[in-house]
Amino acid sequence: MSRSQTLRQNTINQFIDCINNNILSFPLPSISILAEAFNVSRTTIRAVLNYLCQIGILLFDNNQYHLAREPTQKDKIACIFEKRSIQDKKVETYFYHLINSKKLLPGDHFNEIQLAKEINVSPIVVREFLLRFLHYGLIDNVKKGEWELATFDKNYAEKLYEFRSVLEIFALKAFLAQSDNHINWIKARELLQRHKNLQQNIQDEYKLFSTLDRDFHELILSCKENRFFLQSFDLISVIFHFHYQWDSSDLKERNSIAVSEHIAILTAILQKNEPLAIAALCRHLNTAKRSMQESIGRALAIKNR
Incomplete structure (x- = not known):
């Protein structure tokens, strides 16, 4: 099958998905607008x-062009998309990449159809992924198929900190209550060593902290095997790193402090000292909140100049 034929079949299937999910309005806009939205040629x-x-x-x-009838799944050409779990992962990875590489910034608009074309997934996969963030105020639905990355104030950071604290303190207590032979204790020791290795090379490798940070918080939350815990953390993590990208002038210092705070938490966890572990976690979460508020403040100051 030629590349152009593959592209055409993908676009047909995406078009049908968009009709079924009310992403398109009728009569359809011009061919030029549709070509731009689907990121394909007018041909x-x-x-x-x-x-x-x-x-x-x-x-x-x-x-x-008017809608004559509602399409069905039988109207779609033999789907050449990858299975859903792979599409979900591709959308997540690509979206986080756009944020961390500063290709998407607060206030930017983006189109879910264009995202689907760039990633080569179904627009429905993109839409369902974005809807997860809508409930947390990370993005706003501007119009059908069009989204905007939201801007936050310091009060948002405070509310998010309160929710994150309740979530992670509860998970930490559950982690400490695990049996001595649970694999998470091995993971915690390995994670502590990874933090110590990064701390020794923090001057040159401080940008590697984001992956370590994700692994650290995921480990704590994973002990409950609660999908809602991990989904909530996923969103919170994106929001915090999302704001850190606004101003990277003190990124090295922030990450250095965070590594030290993680080490303190992990050390207390491995000692099974619950009061010490909770106190260390609260300090870390408060530092993250303060950093986020400062980042928001600097961004607003620059915007209002």
Whole structure:
């Protein structure tokens, strides 16, 4: 199968998904606008529209494309997308990459159809991923298929800190209550050593901390085997790192402090000293909150100049 044919079939399937999920409005906008939205050529869009007219989904009348009937899954061409779990992971990885590489910043607009084309996944996978963040105020739905990365104030950081504290302190207590032969104790020792290794090379490798930070908090939350814990942490982690990207001038210092705080928490955990571990965790979460608030303050100051 040629590359152009593969692209055309993917776009047909994406178009059908968008119709079924009310992402597109009728009559359809111009071919140029559709080509830009789907990130394909106008030639490809014309071929897609012609095909959908041929099978009776669209009707071309008075120089406009109208919806003739609701499409079904049988209308889709043999799907060439990867299985859903792989698509979910690709969307997550790509979205986080856009944030961490500063290709998406607070206030930026982006289109879910374009994202789907860039990642080569179904638009529905992208939409369902984005809806997770909508409930936490990380993104805003500007219009059908169009999104904006939200901007936050310091009060948002305070509320997020309160929720994160309740979540992680509860998980930490559950972690300490695990049996002595649980594999998480081995993971905690290995994670402590990784932190010590990074601490020795923090001047040169401080940017590696984000991965270590994710592993640290995931380990604590994983003990409950509660999908809601991990989903909540996923969103919180993105929000915190999202704001740190606004100003990287003190990133090395922040990460150095965070590594030391993680080491203190892990050491107390391995000693099974609950009061000490909780106190160390609270200090760490408070530091993260303060850093986020300072980052927000600097960003707002620059914006208001």
